[in-house]
Amino acid sequence: MPSRDGSDVHSPLLLPTHVNERHSPRPLKSHAPRTRRWLQFYGTAIITGIAFHLVLVGLGSTEVVRQRVPASVGDWLPGGPKSSEGIPPPKTQAQKIAEEEAPWTMDQIRQMVGRTKGYYARDYSLGLGWNNVRYIFEASLLHAQLLNRTLVLPSFIYARACEWDIQVCASFAPMVNRGDAIGWGEWRNLPIEKQMGWRIPIGVMLDMNHLRKAHPVVTVAEYLQLNGMSPSIEWSNGAWHREMYQNDGKISIHEIPNNEYDPKLRYALKFxxxxxxxxxxxxxxxxxxxxxxxxxxxxxxxxxxxxxxxxxxxxxxxxxxxxxxxxxxxxxxRGMFDDYNHINEEVLILAGETHLNRKPGGLRFVHPEQQAHFASTVLHDMRPTGPVRRLAMKLHERMQKIVGGRQWMGAHMRRGDFVDQGWVMEHSIEGHLSRITQRLSNGRKILQEIYDTKQIQIYEVPNVEPERDIFDRPPPLESDSFYLATDERSRDGLGYIRSNGGVLIEDLLTLEDRQEFGWPIMITDVLAIIEQTVLSHSAYFYAHAMSSVGGGVVNMRASRGADKRTALID
Known part of the structure; x- marks a missing residue:
């Protein structure tokens, strides 16, 4: 019999191991107090741990044996990751934007040019406004692509107005007399401050990095630098200098005469x-x-x-x-490819003006696939810069808050030179705004129908999905404010617009917006691109058919997947 105090009880850890299995005694049930059993367990664990430590580390060693805990089962498998050392942390959004918008190096540009047959150049009409200049760029992209050439764009355009005193803008961008710089006389009779223009880098107006992902494009300054010439010799009027750009005759050129590209036909009806x-x-x-x-x-x-x-x-x-x-x-x-693809000179130049009274692209297409590809270039490759797009999104979200989260409507009111030329439908601002609000009232009914039916009819354009985020929101109320982009600058005119429900760009911009965007926001032409991009987010849009602004907005709306019934140009 075991003693009552449990002194004769054998621990299971000390049972004999060489006894006959048939006659092995059963382990005796312990009657030791529970406290003693726990002390024995922990004591054994501590002694075992110390011994294990001495075996691994050794006597007198202070170094700790370290082993990485596997992040996943794959770490233990053949070919799995062995170490996280050297793996950079994920990039922040700001870092991604900085990399995406960093200027291309000359080596990158040289490699891009090397994959094409040569250059395609134009005599660009830099006296036109930005939208018309952009249309010329779009057509030129098409021509260069057909002929497998690198398109050469001007390094700058001319902005026509400053939101502040002209000397303020001149502190940030070179100010020139447009008549002197371009050689046109249409501004000579204007007040001197209205004759001025500001030379704006093309990269402020257009996302060149994005464009270059799909199309080989260089500026004149880059062309000159690539071919051993100084960028400072770039002509101010946008024309291609037939001698200075040849590097003392080392570069061969072929000119397409204007009357060869655009011949006069005996018949008035061409198409x-x-x-x-x-x-x-x-x-x-x-x-x-x-x-x-x-x-x-x-x-x-x-x-x-x-x-x-x-x-x-x-x-x-x-x-x-x-x-x-x-x-x-x-x-x-006549086919442009058939007529000019055999030319092997390094630079092919289309001479003169070919923009006015022409269809998009400056030509017509024999195959619908070619037409669709051109539309994709215009809609998806030619886009505003990242800062413009990001600011426009902020302003769009502020408009949504103004109207209580509902859909909001927008319009473009062209005043200024259109009033002087008699191109507006109503001369007074009261009549002009009344025309706009009447169009927007009809637009509200269209938005209600789309909201009720949940049917979005997108434009017949490639690579676009319906933009449901906007059209799934409730339609605007009759009392809702609307966004108005305008070049009206009189205090009375702007006050009248605001008192009749109009929200202007100045009502949405903050001091922080201006600081983040930088000096280009002082330039009216840059501000107009921001407004166009804002209007591309509107649920409904109205503009005048004689203004090129409307076409740019409609193209951006189509690329976003807007319903084709939600824009009116008349």
Whole structure:
């Protein structure tokens, strides 16, 4: 019998190991107090731990054996990660933006140019406003792509107005007399302050890094530097200098004369809409559907061409959102690729002005796939800079707060030179604003219909999904404010707009916005790009058909997936 105090009890750890299994005595149940059993357990654990430590570390050593705890099971598998040392931390959003917007190095530019046949240059009309200059750039991109050439753009454009005293803007951007710099006389009779312009780097107006991801493009200054010439010799008027840009004759050039690219035709009617052709043949030929009509026309010497419909039958807006078909006699057609792809000179120059009264791209397309590719270039590759897009998003969110989270509407009111030239539909600001608010009232009904049906009809453009974030919001109320982009600057005029529900850019911008954006926001032309981008976020948009501003906004709206019923240009 074991003693009552448990002194004869054997610990299970000390049981004999060489006894016969058949006659092994059962371990005796311990009657030791629970406290003693716990003390024995912890004492054994401590002694074992000390012994284990001495084996691994050794006597007298102060170094600790370290082993990384695996972050995942994959660490133990063959080929799995062995160490996290040397892995950089994830980049912040600011770092990502800085890398994306960093200027390209000359080595990067040189590699880009080396993949093309040569350069494509233009005589750019820098006396035009930014939107028209951008349309020329878009057409030039198309031409350069067709011919596998690097497009050369001017290093700068001329801004036409300053939001502050002209000397303030002159402290940040070179101020010139536009008549002297460009050689046009249309500003000579204006007050001297209105003759001034500011030379703005092209990178302020256009996201060049993004454009270069898809298209080989350099500025004139970069072209000169690549070819051993000083960037300081760039001409001020945007024209291509036929001698100075040749580096003493080392660079070969070929010029396309203006009358060769744009010849005069004996017939006033150059093109005909496909619908007009169908009407002309209606009583002469039995034709069922467009496919049969197109086949009939091709069999009889005509060609079907693809282009875009202009607002009100005019081509001031240059938007690429409404594709149409036209026809023309095949004998009158010439292909740019066929005419100029065989030229091997290093620089191919299109001489003179080819912008006015032309369709987007400066030509028409034989194949719809080519037309779609051009539309994608305009909508997705030609975009404002990152600072413009980020600020525009902030202003869009502030407009949403102003209208209580509902959809908001916007419009463009062109005053200034349009009033002087008699191009506005209503001369007084009261009549002009009344016209705009009436259009927006009709737009509110369209937004209500879209909201009720949940059906978004996007434009016929490539690579776009419906923008549901905006159109899933409740439509605007009749009393809601609206955003108005305008070049009206009189105190009375701006006060009248505000008193009738208009919200202006000055009402949305903060001091912090201006500080973050920097000096370019003082330039009216840069501010106008911000306003265009803001309007691209509006649920409904209205503008005048004779202003190029509207076309830029419509293109941006189409690229965002806006409903095609939510923009009116008239």
């Amino acid at each position: 005909m809409d496909l619908e007009e052709a169908a009407k002309a043949l209606k009583d002469r030929v039995v034709i069922s559907g467009d496919d049969q009509l197109e086949a009939f026309l091709r069999e009889h010497g005509w060609e079907v061409l693809h282009t875009y419909r202009g607002a009100l039958g005019m081509d001031y807006t240059k938007s690429v959102v409404e594709p149409i078909k036209q026809v023309a006699p095949r004998s009158r057609l």
